[in-house]
Amino acid sequence: MSEAKTVTAALVIIGNEILSGRTQDVNLAYIAGALGEIGVRLMEVRVVPDVENEIVDAVNTLRAKYDYLFTTGGIGPTHDDITAECVAKAFGLPLIQHPEARRRLVERYEQTGMELNEARLRMANTPEGAELIDNPISTAPGFKIENVYVMAGVPMIAQAMIDGVKQTLAGGDPVHSRTLVCSIGEGNMAEGLGKIQDSYPVIDIGSYPYYRRGKYGTSIVLRHTDEALLESASEEVAALMRSFGDEPRDEI
Amino acid sequence: MSEAKTVTAALVIIGNEILSGRTQDVNLAYIAGALGEIGVRLMEVRVVPDVENEIVDAVNTLRAKYDYLFTTGGIGPTHDDITAECVAKAFGLPLIQHPEARRRLVERYEQTGMELNEARLRMANTPEGAELIDNPISTAPGFKIENVYVMAGVPMIAQAMIDGVKQTLAGGDPVHSRTLVCSIGEGNMAEGLGKIQDSYPVIDIGSYPYYRRGKYGTSIVLRHTDEALLESASEEVAALMRSFGDEPRDEI
Numbered sequence: 081m082s083e084a085k086t087v088t089a090a091l092v093i094i095g096n097e098i099l100s101g102r103t104q105d106v107n108l109a110y111i112a113g114a115l116g117e118i119g120v121r122l123m124e125v126r127v128v129p130d131v132e133n134e135i136v137d138a139v140n141t142l143r144a145k146y147d148y149l150f151t152t153g154g155i156g157p158t159h160d161d162i163t164a165e166c167v168a169k170a171f172g173l174p175l176i177q178h179p180e181a182r183r184r185l186v187e188r189y190e191q192t193g194m195e196l197n198e199a200r201l202r203m204a205n206t207p208e209g210a211e212l213i214d215n216p217i218s219t220a221p222g223f224k225i226e227n228v229y230v231m232a233g234v235p236m237i238a239q240a241m242i243d244g245v246k247q248t249l250a251g252g253d254p255v256h257s258r259t260l261v262c263s264i265g266e267g268n269m270a271e272g273l274g275k276i277q278d279s280y281p282v283i284d285i286g287s288y289p290y291y292r293r294g295k296y297g298t299s300i301v302l303r304h305t306d307e308a309l310l311e312s313a314s315e316e317v318a319a320l321m322r323s324f325g326d327e328p329r330d331e332i
Numbered sequence: 333m334s335e336a337k338t339v340t341a342a343l344v345i346i347g348n349e350i351l352s353g354r355t356q357d358v359n360l361a362y363i364a365g366a367l368g369e370i371g372v373r374l375m376e377v378r379v380v381p382d383v384e385n386e387i388v389d390a391v392n393t394l395r396a397k398y399d400y401l402f403t404t405g406g407i408g409p410t411h412d413d414i415t416a417e418c419v420a421k422a423f424g425l426p427l428i429q430h431p432e433a434r435r436r437l438v439e440r441y442e443q444t445g446m447e448l449n450e451a452r453l454r455m456a457n458t459p460e461g462a463e464l465i466d467n468p469i470s471t472a473p474g475f476k477i478e479n480v481y482v483m484a485g486v487p488m489i490a491q492a493m494i495d496g497v498k499q500t501l502a503g504g505d506p507v508h509s510r511t512l513v514c515s516i517g518e519g520n521m522a523e524g525l526g527k528i529q530d531s532y533p534v535i536d537i538g539s540y541p542y543y544r545r546g547k548y549g550t551s552i553v554l555r556h557t558d559e560a561l562l563e564s565a566s567e568e569v570a571a572l573m574r575s576f577g578d579e580p581r582d583e584i
Contacts, residue, residue, distance in 0.1 A: 096538055099374045100509075101364030102553065103540070105357075108379070112353030122351045124386070127360070127377035130538075134376070157519040158539035159526040199522030234541065257352075267409040270451030274411040286348050286382075287410035288355070289486065301354065 087120045087252035090142040093127040094135055094153035094163055095233055107152045107238045114242045118251030119305070120148065130154060135166035143170075143228050148249065150242070153233030155222060157199040164223070167230055168207035178206040181221050188219040216240050253305035258314040260328040262321040263297040265289070272320040273300065280313045290332055299332065339372045339504035342394040345379040346387055346405035346415055347485055359404045359490045366494045370503030371557070372400065382406060387418035395422075395480050400501065402494070405485030407474060409451040416475070419482055420459035430458040433473050440471040468492050505557035510566040512580040514573040515549040517541070524572040525552065532565045542584055551584065 091111055097103040105127070112122045123146055128134040135154075143149040154163030168175040181204035189196035203220040206212075213222035213229065215237055222231040222241050231241040262269075266289045277285045284303040290296065300317050304310045321328045343363055349355040357379070364374045375398055380386040387406075395401040406415030420427040433456035441448035455472040458464075465474035465481065467489055474483040474493050483493040514521075518541045529537045536555040542548065552569050556562045573580045 093377075096536060096555075097540060097553070098360070099364060099377065100555065101361040101368060101374070102509075104361050108350070109353040109356045112351060116353060122353070123381060125351065125377075125379035129375060156539070156541065157522045159522070159529045160538055194517065195520065197519065197523065199526070200519040202522075234543075236543075257354075265446065267449065267452040268447065270409045270411070270454075271449065274451070277411045284348055286412055287408070288349060289408065291486075291488075301349070301352075303348075303352065 085119075085252040087148075087250065088123045088146040089115055089120050089148040089150060090124045090126070090146045091122060092135070092138045092142060092149065092151045093125065093233075094130065094151055095127075096129050096160070098127050098153075099129055106235050107233070110235070110239050111150060111152075111242050114246050115249075116255055118246050118249055119254040120249060120251050121255065130160045130162060132162060132166050132169070135163065136170045139167055139170040139228060143226070147227060149228045151228070151230050152238050155203065155220070155230060155232055157202055161202070163230055164202075164205045164207070167225065167228060171207055171225060171228075173207040173209065173225070175205050176208045177201065177204050178210065178212065178221075178223070181206065181212055181223075184219050184221065213241050214244050216244075255303050255305055256307050256310055257301055257303045258310055259330065260300045260302075260314060260317050260321065261297060261330065261332055262300075262324070262326040262328055263295065264321060264324045264326050265296065266298040268324060269298060269300075269320055272323070273317070276313060276316045276320065279316070280309065283309065283313050285313070285317075292332060297332070337371075337504040339400075339502065340375045340398040341367055341372050341400040341402060342376045342378070342398045343374060344387070344390045344394060344401065344403045345377065345485075346382065346403055347379075348381050348412070350379050350405075351381055358487050359485070362487070362491050363402060363404075363494050366498050367501075368507055370498050370501055371506040372501060372503050373507065382412045382414060384414060384418050384421070387415065388422045391419055391422040391480060395478070399479060401480045403480070403482050404490050407455065407472070407482060407484055409454055413454070415482055416454075416457045416459070419477065419480060423459055423477060425459040425461065425477070427457050428460045429453065429456050430462065430464065430475070433458065433464055433475075436471050436473065465493050466496050468496075507555050507557055508559050508562055509553055509555045510562055511582065512552045512554075512566060512569050512573065513549060513582065513584055514552075514576070514578040514580050515547065516573060516576045516578050517548070518550040520576060521550060521552075521572055524575070525569070528565060528568045528572065531568070532561065535561065535565050537565070537569075544584055549584070
């Protein structure tokens with residue numbers, strides 16, 4: 081078995097609208113998928129309100145614990161957008177108006193004829209020394225400071241930002257996965273599956289019951305960087321399913 | 333202004349399938365909404381992997397910090413279902429087979445003719461002294477120990493569990509909300525909105541830009557327990573929108 085290089089990340093989702101249930105977050109799943117493609121494993125997510133000390137604490141705890149930290153939300157022009165200030169405070173850095181961010185905003189607002197007022201200029205604020213993250217949708221950039229990547233909350237913009245950023249990250253070995261679906265209750269397979277997990281302790285084996293259109297069953301998902309090892313474990317799971325008289329499928 | 337009683341909660345979402353991006357969580361928004369109805373405010377959410385020390389740490393941190401802690405996920409019959417053990421460890425309590433939980437499982441599996449094996453009996457395990465949370469969908473219960481409520485991850489079951497549990501919680505004053513939608517860019521309103529927030533510091537005023545079917549604009553959401561105060565602040569937001577020549581609407 082090859083020695084796998086694991087690169088880890090966390091995500092802080094900032095915003096009262098997620099915590100109130102008003103807005104369904106969709107950034108977590110997208111960012112997790114984008115990171116997975118380059119071998120970065122999302123290990124922890126926190127959703128915090130638009131409250132300074134909560135944001136500062138989450139940023140400082142998670143940037144120390146993982147290789148990368150991403151944040152979404154709170155970088156717009158209004159009073160409840162406080163992420164840039166909070167990240168500056170977390171790093172003990174002054175908050176400055178980033179010259180290139182300002183230049184981009186000036187250019188955009190000249191083109192559109194909208195007013196570039198004080199509130200909108202707040203979107204050029206970053207901690208001193210930050211690099212910009214491009215926003216191909218609506219110009220106002222995110223930023224990177226050390227291992228922390230500050231992105232927008234609006235899904236279309238968050239997705240464009242992570243798609244741009246992921247090219248620049250030092251990823252690990254990509255994690256591959258195999259999914260085997262059957263019509264057997266997970267309780268029937270649990271003992272056999274536990275034994276397979278014991279034989280392959282490094283493989284992440286997940287068991288997920290489903291119930292759709294009157295049919296129930298179980299999806300088994302195996303994840304690891306080593307494809308040969310994954311293939312071997314998947315064959316044991318397939319054999320377990322066959323021992324219950326079912327033929328594994330790729331999807332529900 | 334009346335003195336508001338604030339009751340707080342946190343949620344721990346347990347499961348590698350959420351962190352890998354394979355599964356889109358929908359429990360957060362549902363639980364947040366259910367708690368909001370009874371005046372309990374969801375203040376923080378953590379998504380953690382199926383790893384013992386991560387679950388134990390999250391449970392112990394958040395049960396001390398908030399009035400209630402809810403968890404979803406990890407209470408099925410397979411090797412990756414470790415929530416009951418972790419919660420017992422977090423409380424320093426022995427993990428026992430709960431007699432009533434066992435009785436319910438025996439009854440169900442007798443009715444369905446399926447095998448109640450050792451793996452399925454794990455679903456009767458709780459920390460000593462726990463009370464059961466009913467599962468009207470598939471029998472295997474959740475449980476409550478002190479201020480921690482352990483629920484299933486499957487959305488249909490998680491929703492049934494929180495719907496049952498919420499009747500039993502000591503809620504706070506219910507939080508009311510007003511939403512005002514307009515076609516004005518949030519950057520235009522930001523200064524005026526900031527002044528309204530300064531006049532009503534206790535009201536949670538959120539500003540959310542939208543872009544749908546080629547039309548953009550801003551939704552302003554005001555939240556507080558005091559309806560009269562909320563009405564007064566909402567009128568100021570409506571006047572701000574009118575000062576830009578737009579008439580506020582209820583929805584996008």
